[in-house]
Amino acid sequence: MSAEFHPVAREGREPARGRTCQVLGIAFFSDSIDVSVRQAMEGGLVVAPSGPGLAVDLVNSQAYRDAVSSADLVLVDSSALVLFWRLFSGVKLSRISGLMFLREFLRQEELKAPGAVFWVMPSGEEARRNAGWLQSRGFRSSPGDFYVAQFYGGGALADPELLAIIESRKPRVVMLAIGGGVQERLGHFLVQRLSYRPGVLCLGAAIAFLNGGQARIPAWADTFMIAWLVRVLSSPRRFAGRYWKAWALFPLLWRNRERMPPLRG
Numbered sequence: 001m002s003a004e005f006h007p008v009a010r011e012g013r014e015p016a017r018g019r020t021c022q023v024l025g026i027a028f029f030s031d032s033i034d035v036s037v038r039q040a041m042e043g044g045l046v047v048a049p050s051g052p053g054l055a056v057d058l059v060n061s062q063a064y065r066d067a068v069s070s071a072d073l074v075l076v077d078s079s080a081l082v083l084f085w086r087l088f089s090g091v092k093l094s095r096i097s098g099l100m101f102l103r104e105f106l107r108q109e110e111l112k113a114p115g116a117v118f119w120v121m122p123s124g125e126e127a128r129r130n131a132g133w134l135q136s137r138g139f140r141s142s143p144g145d146f147y148v149a150q151f152y153g154g155g156a157l158a159d160p161e162l163l164a165i166i167e168s169r170k171p172r173v174v175m176l177a178i179g180g181g182v183q184e185r186l187g188h189f190l191v192q193r194l195s196y197r198p199g200v201l202c203l204g205a206a207i208a209f210l211n212g213g214q215a216r217i218p219a220w221a222d223t224f225m226i227a228w229l230v231r232v233l234s235s236p237r238r239f240a241g242r243y244w245k246a247w248a249l250f251p252l253l254w255r256n257r258e259r260m261p262p263l264r265g
Helices: 033-041 051-060 062-070 079-089 098-105 124-136 160-169 183-193 206-211 219-223 227-234 236-256
Strands: 020-023 026-029 044-047 117-121 146-148 173-176 199-202
Touching (some): 033 098, 033 199, 051 062, 051 236, 062 183, 117 160, 124 146, 160 183
Parallel strands (some): 117 173
16 A cells, blocks of 8 residues: 655744746746755645746647646746846846756655655656666655556646546655646646645656666756757757757747746737
8 A cells, every 4th residue: 555645844844935036927946956845845836847848838828827837836947048037137047957856856765655756657668767767776666656648638638547546546746757848737737636735746857867768967967057958969850949949038038027928829
């Protein structure tokens, strides 16, 4: 039987709520990584929007806007966002990439307990690779801790099967390791419908960088904000076009600054 968790602020401690900075109508987290981990452990939706996601999905998808703007913790993952915002505002955002965050988050010993973490993966192959990697690092996972995501379309998402499984198992953390633009909408659905408050983390490919599913990102490359270049060099056809879209953040930030940009169409 899986352990049952009901995450709340620990007795005698105030909930962790770090500083934020308003950009494009979103309250981006701008504090230390320790505070971000504490906040995520208390439950709620955690997102790390990519540059292309902010440049494209934020202005084209109401469901994506709703998910990101209402998230409990919004990490600054995009290097383009950091650079452009510094140029326009003079303010340096505190960047905590999804990979940085996940490395620190998985150091929490309580997450190694059976049933503590539930993983939503893009494929059976990725689920098996991840299960082996977790096992090698002391995480006591079982096949029931993994769910292969359905094919999700546009707009607001719903996955009643996944919702029922999470309700029955009640993990402390739900990790959504699927594509950006989709995982945020799925996470929004889950936090709205679940009867309790787990941490629902939308960190996309971050786990694949650790378990070997994608090109490994050295810590120094992530620190110096060139992880995107490592990905492009590893698979130009797959990633070059995607990261080119992040340049649309430049005019978007120039026109809107702190305000949510208007929805197109």
